[in-house]
Amino acid sequence: xxxxxxALREAWGLVRSxxxxxxxxxxxxxxxxxxxxxxxxxxxxxAGLFLGFGRFPGRRPLLFLAHVGMGLPPTVxxxxxxxxxxxSGPLGELxxxxxxxxxxxxxxxxxxxxxxxLVATAIESRRAKLxxxxxxxxxxxxxxLWLTLREIxxxxxxxxxxxxxxxFSEVGAAMMVGGNIKGETRTMTTAIxxxxxxxxxxxxxxxxxxxxxxxxxxxxxxxxxxxAGGGEGEGGGGMG
Amino acid sequence: xxxxxxxxxxxxxGRAVRGRSILDGxxxxxxxxxxxxxxxxxxxxxxxxxHLLALLVPPTAGRLAVFGLPAGGRIPVAVRRRLSxxxxxxxxxxxxxxxxxxxPLRLRGVPRREARxxxxxxxxxxxxxxxxxxxxGSLSGGERARLNLARALAVEPELLLLDEPFxxxxxxxxxxxxxxxxxxxxxxGTTLVLISHDYRDLLALTDQVLVLAGGRAVDRGPTAALWxxxxxxxxxxxxxxxxxxxxxxxxxxxxxxAGVIDEGDEGGR
Numbered sequence: 093x094x095x096x097x098x099a100l101r102e103a104w105g106l107v108r109s110x111x112x113x114x115x116x117x118x119x120x121x122x123x124x125x126x127x128x129x130x131x132x133x134x135x136x137x138x139a140g141l142f143l144g145f146g147r148f149p150g151r152r153p154l155l156f157l158a159h160v161g162m163g164l165p166p167t168v169x170x171x172x173x174x175x176x177x178x179x180s181g182p183l184g185e186l187x188x189x190x191x192x193x194x195x196x197x198x199x200x201x202x203x204x205x206x207x208x209x210l211v212a213t214a215i216e217s218r219r220a221k222l223x224x225x226x227x228x229x230x231x232x233x234x235x236x237l238w239l240t241l242r243e244i245x246x247x248x249x250x251x252x253x254x255x256x257x258x259x260f261s262e263v264g265a266a267m268m269v270g271g272n273i274k275g276e277t278r279t280m281t282t283a284i285x286x287x288x289x290x291x292x293x294x295x296x297x298x299x300x301x302x303x304x305x306x307x308x309x310x311x312x313x314x315x316x317x318x319x320a321g322g323g324e325g326e327g328g329g330g331m332g
Numbered sequence: 333x334x335x336x337x338x339x340x341x342x343x344x345x346g347r348a349v350r351g352r353s354i355l356d357g358x359x360x361x362x363x364x365x366x367x368x369x370x371x372x373x374x375x376x377x378x379x380x381x382x383h384l385l386a387l388l389v390p391p392t393a394g395r396l397a398v399f400g401l402p403a404g405g406r407i408p409v410a411v412r413r414r415l416s417x418x419x420x421x422x423x424x425x426x427x428x429x430x431x432x433x434x435x436p437l438r439l440r441g442v443p444r445r446e447a448r449x450x451x452x453x454x455x456x457x458x459x460x461x462x463x464x465x466x467x468x469g470s471l472s473g474g475e476r477a478r479l480n481l482a483r484a485l486a487v488e489p490e491l492l493l494l495d496e497p498f499x500x501x502x503x504x505x506x507x508x509x510x511x512x513x514x515x516x517x518x519x520x521g522t523t524l525v526l527i528s529h530d531y532r533d534l535l536a537l538t539d540q541v542l543v544l545a546g547g548r549a550v551d552r553g554p555t556a557a558l559w560x561x562x563x564x565x566x567x568x569x570x571x572x573x574x575x576x577x578x579x580x581x582x583x584x585x586x587x588x589x590a591g592v593i594d595e596g597d598e599g600g601r
Binding site for chain 2: 221222224225227228229230231232235239242243
């Protein structure tokens with residue numbers, strides 16, 4: 093209990109003193125999460141829409157793959173991405189290994205299936221009733237797309253929250269492709285692992301409290317957005 | 333649309349899903365301003381016929397034209413916008429009651445303020461103006477039914493397709509709602525196709541009735557006269573106008589015997 097008390101005080105001290113190293117780590121973690129989620133949404137939203145709306149051979153296996161991908165082990169992804177960007181690897185010439193770029197690639201691979209699967213499932217569960225309704229209301233294809241996204245917005249936010257959660261909590265891939273280099277690729281999770289390996293449990297715990305605080309703040313922000321957006325589809329009776 | 337010009341022309345129309353027949357050999361001509369009722373036991377294909385007329389699903393047999401446009405190919409939005417549908421399950425969009433009525437107007441390019449004004453007028457007509465700001469999902473079954481009608485009518489459709497619009501409306505509100513709907517469709521000259529499990533709805537709102545059973549049209553005629561002469565129709569309502577037989581019913585075969593998929597099944601695909 094003493095250790096936790098000391099760690100809590102140290103965490104507060106780190107935050108209050110504006111510890112440069114800490115804020116550098118927090119900033120990189122946030123930047124990493126931002127880039128990852130931006131790219132994931134850019135790729136995952138169209139893919140999820142395509143899988144949710146589309147009716148084509150191979151759709152079910154692809155959806156199954158997306159569901160399987162939700163549980164991809166970060167260490168395995170990290171290993172494959174590291175091999176890809178390794179100096180002698182197929183993309184070695186890019187010199188991305190041990191850079192935030194390689195970390196973003198690994199994190200996108202980890203979060204993409206989450207967004208694709210959640211968006212596709214949200215659409216699939218509503219399309220049978222939503223599409224005829226939107227057609228009957230006289231929506232153009234573009235209007236239908238926009239209205240569908242609006243109707244599934246809570247599921248979208250859930251996907252974003254789940255993606256953020258994964259990026260923030262993930263350590264295996266970040267460590268393998270980022271290398272935990274101080275000031276360059278050190279994130280909150282990799283910093284915690286480092287402090288533990290050095291036996292600095294109080295500092296590791298302090299960092300863990302900061303990480304929890306940041307995660308909580310992001311979750312609260314997204315939940316507030318979710319509540320402000322009102323209710324999603326109400327199911328059987330409709331989507332209202 | 334010119335009076336008496338055909339709005340719907342169906343010649344031998346059928347619909348099958350995965351090789352199973354839901355509708356077969358339907359002939360029907362609905363002219364502008366006519367008010368048709370469709371009646372039949374559960375699984376007779378009523379909802380599927382309505383979805384065909386709404387250009388939501390293509391026929392798999394026969395020829396169907398709505399507003400002169402053959403169904404089955406690409407349907408221009410402009411044609412879809414000439415008709416309105418009220419679905420059996422009273423589907424609503426998320427957001428407020430007002431949004432639900434204003435949205436189809438906004439989709440048609442009506443400016444926001446004008447759409448709001450028109451939506452409020454329709455909500456007032458259906459006694460929902462006080463609920464305009466409420467979340468649509470929080471409405472009762474009866475309020476939901478009125479909202480669906482208000483939304484369908486707000487775009488002033490030439491063809492109005494209603495699938496059990498009064499199913500959730502209590503007995504005391506049913507008659508005033510029928511009267512209101514009748515006065516609107518008469519005033520606007522709206523062509524109406526109404527499915528109901530209550531023959532009183534058909535008597536109040538329609539002039540012609542098509543009877544379906546086992547996916548086929550088994551009888552048709554003027555609404556009141558059909559009730560008087562058709563043992564099929566009377567058999568559908570053994571306990572009076574408002575209580576349709578739950579299973580079987582008239583016709584050459586029951587739905588189960590004919591291997592007919594319940595029309596609700598198709599909607600889930």
